Amino acid sequence: MRSRPTRLALAAVAALTVAGLGAPALTSPAAAGPGSAGKHAKPTVVRFATFNASLNRATEGRLVADLSQPGDAQASGAAETIQRADADVILVNEFDYVPDGEAAELFRDNYLAVGQNGAAPVDYPYYYVAPSNTGVPSGFDLNNNGTVGAPGTQAGGDDSLGFGLFPGQYGMVVYSKYPIAVDDVRTFQEFLWKDMPGAVLPDDAGTPAPADWYSPEELEVFRLSSKSHWDVPIKVPGRKPVHFLVSHPTPPSFDGTEDRNGRRNHDEIRFWADYVSGGRAASYIYDDEGGTGGLGRGQDFVIAGDQNADPFDGDSYDDAILQMLDHPRVQDPHPTSAGAVEATQRDGRINLTHQGPAEEDTADFADGAPGNLRVDYVLPSERLQVRGTGVFWPTSSDPLFNRLIGVYPFPVTDHRLVWLDLDTGRPHGR
Numbered sequence: 388m389r390s391r392p393t394r395l396a397l398a399a400v401a402a403l404t405v406a407g408l409g410a411p412a413l414t415s416p417a418a419a420g421p422g423s424a425g426k427h428a429k430p431t432v433v434r435f436a437t438f439n440a441s442l443n444r445a446t447e448g449r450l451v452a453d454l455s456q457p458g459d460a461q462a463s464g465a466a467e468t469i470q471r472a473d474a475d476v477i478l479v480n481e482f483d484y485v486p487d488g489e490a491a492e493l494f495r496d497n498y499l500a501v502g503q504n505g506a507a508p509v510d511y512p513y514y515y516v517a518p519s520n521t522g523v524p525s526g527f528d529l530n531n532n533g534t535v536g537a538p539g540t541q542a543g544g545d546d547s548l549g550f551g552l553f554p555g556q557y558g559m560v561v562y563s564k565y566p567i568a569v570d571d572v573r574t575f576q577e578f579l580w581k582d583m584p585g586a587v588l589p590d591d592a593g594t595p596a597p598a599d600w601y602s603p604e605e606l607e608v609f610r611l612s613s614k615s616h617w618d619v620p621i622k623v624p625g626r627k628p629v630h631f632l633v634s635h636p637t638p639p640s641f642d643g644t645e646d647r648n649g650r651r652n653h654d655e656i657r658f659w660a661d662y663v664s665g666g667r668a669a670s671y672i673y674d675d676e677g678g679t680g681g682l683g684r685g686q687d688f689v690i691a692g693d694q695n696a697d698p699f700d701g702d703s704y705d706d707a708i709l710q711m712l713d714h715p716r717v718q719d720p721h722p723t724s725a726g727a728v729e730a731t732q733r734d735g736r737i738n739l740t741h742q743g744p745a746e747e748d749t750a751d752f753a754d755g756a757p758g759n760l761r762v763d764y765v766l767p768s769e770r771l772q773v774r775g776t777g778v779f780w781p782t783s784s785d786p787l788f789n790r791l792i793g794v795y796p797f798p799v800t801d802h803r804l805v806w807l808d809l810d811t812g813r814p815h816g817r
Contacts, residue, residue: 432774433565433623433811435631436474437691437765439750439802440465442482442494447553450483454493457501464799466498468791469562470506472779472806476563476621477511478633480693481800484519484555491516491560499562504790511562517574519558519614522551527605530642531591549613549637559635559692561619568620568628573674575658576615581606583661584671586654587704589647600645613637613651616658618674618682623811629771630688632659638695639703640757649704652695659690660710663717663768689809690717690766693750693802697760699743708764717766720773722805723747726780726792730759733783733794749778750802751795765807772810779804 442465444450453459469477483490491514502508522544528535529546536542544550551557561567580586589600601609614635620628636656639649661668662681669681682688690711696703698712712719723746731738731745737758738745749763767773780803781787791799 431810431812432808433476433629434472434474434806434808435689435691435765435767436469436472436477436804436806437480437633437693437763438465438469438472438477438804439480439635439693439763439800440468440482441800441802442479443557444483445552447483447556450490451485451493454490454497457497459498461799462494462498463503464791466494466501467503467506468779468799468804469499470503470509471787471791472804473507473509474806475565476561476631476689478631478691479560479562480635480802481557482560484516484521484558488514488516491562494560495562511564513563513565513567515561515563515567515569515572515617515619516558517572517615517617518576519551519555520549520576520610520612521547521557521614522554523548525605525608527602527608529601529605529609531600545641548608548610550641557614557635559614559617559633561617561631561633563621565624566622568622571620571628573618573676573678574615575617575672575674576610576612577675578611578616578658578673579606580609580611580651580654582671582673583611583654583658586611587650589645589650592644600647611651611654611658613655616655616662618662626811627687629809629811630682630686632662632688632690634659634692634694636692636695639701639707646704649702649707653704653707653710656694656696656707657710660714660717663688663690663714686768687771688768689771689807690764693763695762697743697757697762700741701757701760701762711764711766716769718769718771718773719766720776720807721747722749722765722776722778722807724778724780724803726782726785726788727759727778727803729782730780734759747778748803749780749805751797752801763802763805765805767807767809772812773807774810775808777806779806 500508536546588598591600616634619631636652637648639652642648665681673679696708727748728745734754736754747761748759
């Protein structure tokens with residue numbers, strides 16, 4: 388891990404605007420509003436965001452039932468958070484996948500399009516959803532406990548292609564104010580982990596063979612993505628599309644000394660690092676339609692998602708997130724919040740021993756371990772110009788705190804929304 392001053396030494400953070408958000412600037416009249424895509428509106432600044440909203444449910448069909456009418460308190464809080472951020476393009480992690488976009492449309496129409504607690508409604512005419520590997524039975528004993536767990540049980544979830552009690556649990560959705568180039572979307576749900584050169588496959592310490600936690604038969608079906616990886620091109624007016632590269636790698640925990648989840652998390656993150664490198668580094672990649680390779684050098688992108696890895700603290704495998712943060716094609720804008728600093732001081736315990744800067748945390752995890760961490764990211768390509776960034780984490784003195792943030796058990800989620808304003812005009816350096 389890289390070293391930095393301790394968290395207490397970095398505790399003095401300037402106060403941010405309400406909720407740490409500023410309004411995107413537009414070249415069109417102010418009356419058009421953020422993200423207006425009118426005939427003559429050509430935005431110079433577009434806001435991208437990621438939010439693990441914990442809109443997952445314990446049983447299949449429950450999310451649709453909860454979203455079918457207004458009134459679900461947790462969904463209302465998640466929607467209000469998104470409304471107050473007013474992102475033009477947002478990834479929502481931990482949103483159960485339902486075929487035909489049913490849940491995505493219900494959340495949009497019954498919650499996002501309806502003002503929550505005084506927040507202005509937000510209109511997302513475009514969205515993208517696709518299946519997730521979570522809860523899809525593998526047919527194998529992937530945790531090596533001697534049995535293949537039954538679907539719908541904890542053991543069955545552990546033996547699924549991605550942990551889940553039913554297919555699609557903990558999925559994701561992209562909402563956008565701008566058109567999505569649907570015909571050009573690439574998904575990588577079925578990419579096999581074994582097909583990544585140099586994959587850090589886990590090892591069974593009880594045998595002399597290397598990297599053999601999974602049998603050859605299991606590796607023939609074991610997918611890299613615990614959910615999926617999507618390349619979603621966003622058609623921002625006046626320029627070529629920006630590739631929104633979204634995913635949600637598995638937490639590097641809930642395993643044993645073989646570190647199978649930590650290693651998978653590392654390679655799920657590595658996938659995007661290779662993809663944006665393009666050329667030979669991405670030549671092994673294939674998508675679900677049989678297309679190969681990664682991005683070209685002239686294509687701009689934003690990597691977004693709950694990566695479940697902190698650059699300094701936690702138990703991720705071999706600096707997993709540094710594969711992105713130190714990548715020559717990726718910028719790290721270092722979003723911060725005053726609320727994260729306050730949370731470190733309030734929660735104490737392991738948080739006081741962390742090496743990373745407290746103000747960059749994006750999740751409020753257990754105070755014994757792993758503590759509060761930076762795990763949610765919105766990372767632009769090197770040619771895009773950053774105009775602003777932040778984490779939606781108001782302090783306890785903010786009127787929004789008790790309803791949208793709180794302390795454990797949290798009213799909405801233990802993650803915080805991260806936003807990024809980008810100048811999408813002429814690329815930086817040209």
